[in-house]
Amino acid sequence: MSDPYRYLTSLGQALAAMSLYPGGHRARDRAVEASFEQLQDLARDDAQPQFSFLDGEVIYRRQIIRELTGWEWGKRLAAAGMQRLEFLEGVTRDEYATWLDELQQILAGEAPDTAEARQLVARRIRYGAVEVRGGGGTGGGGSIAVGPVGDPTAVPDLDAEVEAIRWIHGEVEALGRLPLLEAEAVVRSLAVAMHSQSRIRLPLLQLKTFDQYTTTHSTNVAVLAMASAEYLGLGSREIRAFGVAGLLHDLGKVRVPREILVKPGKLTDEERAVMQSHPVDGARIILEQDMQLDLAAFVAYEHHIMLNGGGYPTLRYPRDSHYASKVVHVCDVYDALCTHRPYREAWASERALGYLAERVGTEFDPELVEAFTRMIGDWEQRRSPLEEKSVNGEQ
Ligand SMILES: [Fe+2]
Numbered sequence: 001m002s003d004p005y006r007y008l009t010s011l012g013q014a015l016a017a018m019s020l021y022p023g024g025h026r027a028r029d030r031a032v033e034a035s036f037e038q039l040q041d042l043a044r045d046d047a048q049p050q051f052s053f054l055d056g057e058v059i060y061r062r063q064i065i066r067e068l069t070g071w072e073w074g075k076r077l078a079a080a081g082m083q084r085l086e087f088l089e090g091v092t093r094d095e096y097a098t099w100l101d102e103l104q105q106i107l108a109g110e111a112p113d114t115a116e117a118r119q120l121v122a123r124r125i126r127y128g129a130v131e132v133r134g135g136g137g138t139g140g141g142g143s144i145a146v147g148p149v150g151d152p153t154a155v156p157d158l159d160a161e162v163e164a165i166r167w168i169h170g171e172v173e174a175l176g177r178l179p180l181l182e183a184e185a186v187v188r189s190l191a192v193a194m195h196s197q198s199r200i201r202l203p204l205l206q207l208k209t210f211d212q213y214t215t216t217h218s219t220n221v222a223v224l225a226m227a228s229a230e231y232l233g234l235g236s237r238e239i240r241a242f243g244v245a246g247l248l249h250d251l252g253k254v255r256v257p258r259e260i261l262v263k264p265g266k267l268t269d270e271e272r273a274v275m276q277s278h279p280v281d282g283a284r285i286i287l288e289q290d291m292q293l294d295l296a297a298f299v300a301y302e303h304h305i306m307l308n309g310g311g312y313p314t315l316r317y318p319r320d321s322h323y324a325s326k327v328v329h330v331c332d333v334y335d336a337l338c339t340h341r342p343y344r345e346a347w348a349s350e351r352a353l354g355y356l357a358e359r360v361g362t363e364f365d366p367e368l369v370e371a372f373t374r375m376i377g378d379w380e381q382r383r384s385p386l387e388e389k390s391v392n393g394e395q
């Protein structure tokens with residue numbers, strides 16, 4: 001029987017042997033060889049094995065491997081910024097040995113953990129961060145300004161979360177697979193960032209280039225949705241579910257062609273129709289996963305529907321939207337208005353709140369807007385000013 005447990009144990013043994021014996025030592029080579037054989041065994045049943053190391057748990061195919069709870073190597077890998085490990089098909093013995101060398105160096109704190117280095121060695125072995133708050137660095141990301149370094153009032157650095165969200169969108173786009181555990185990890189991490197000081201605050205990101213819109217906006221809407229849920233007195237499980245729903249509300253945009261997403265001018269009728277299909281597509285992608293994500297699916301579907309039934313998509317039988325959808329609708333519009341777009345400057349918070357207030361009763365639920373306005377007044381940290389920095393391509 002092929003067995004992810006046996007493979008990971010062999011990986012741990014290889015890493016241990018590599019830290020004990022110098023290169024070329026027989027014991028070291030044997031351990032590497034044995035681990036490669038276990039990987040090949042595993043690959044017979046699962047051509048592309050994927051693991052996540054989160055919160056002391058080892059996850060394989062969305063299942064926790066109970067025997068490896070608290071597994072020391074899993075914790076070390078996670079702490080070094082490798083919460084996720086994926087093998088594509090056809091990893092060769094040489095590639096595997098080179099990767100193990102690199103892994104060992106990173107674990108020993110010796111190798112620079114850069115995206116370029118990873119690309120060279122790990123073309124068929126992908127690994128990276130999902131959630132590194134309190135852990136190591138991520139590499140990649142690092143391009144969103146969130147306030148001056150060392151300033152205690154600065155909004156926390158969310159590079160790792162942004163990087164993870166970008167990766168999640170990439171997975172959905174390329175493979176049609178929604179990595180739920182990782183999405184939940186991002187939400188947990190955002191919740192930690194919100195509560196990292198004595199008072200709650202909202203670590204909202206400022207958009208720096210239009211290319212970053214989807215990831216920046218998803219992060220902000222997740223934060224705002226969780227904050228709203230908390231402000232409205234919901235329990236911690238619901239707060240997290242609102243966070244996941246906020247994070248995934250625009251997931252359907254992975255199906256919208258990039259030219260339409262980043263088009264600076266007005267959309268044609270045809271383009272608008274494509275853009276407006278994102279709620280239905282998003283809900284479909286979420287429901288296609290065999291997971292309990294009903295709330296996120298509702299929110300993806302309904303977050304552009306207005307209180308009076310306007311907006312889109314048009315429901316054949318008008319009904320009230322889910323409470324969470326109404327909350328995310330408010331957060332969504334607020335963040336969009338406070339964000340710089342090609343056709344207008346970012347609005348100040350007061351102006352955006354004024355916009356919400358004007359549309360109470362028609363577009364938005366009055367009680368929710370009232371609570372949201374108080375929550376922003378109590379918790380929002382003023383957004384940091386724009387910084388001129390280049391950004392590597394992101395969407
Ligand atoms: Fe949307």
Ligand SMILES: [Fe+2]
Pocket residue numbers: 217221249250332
């Ligand atoms: Fe949105």
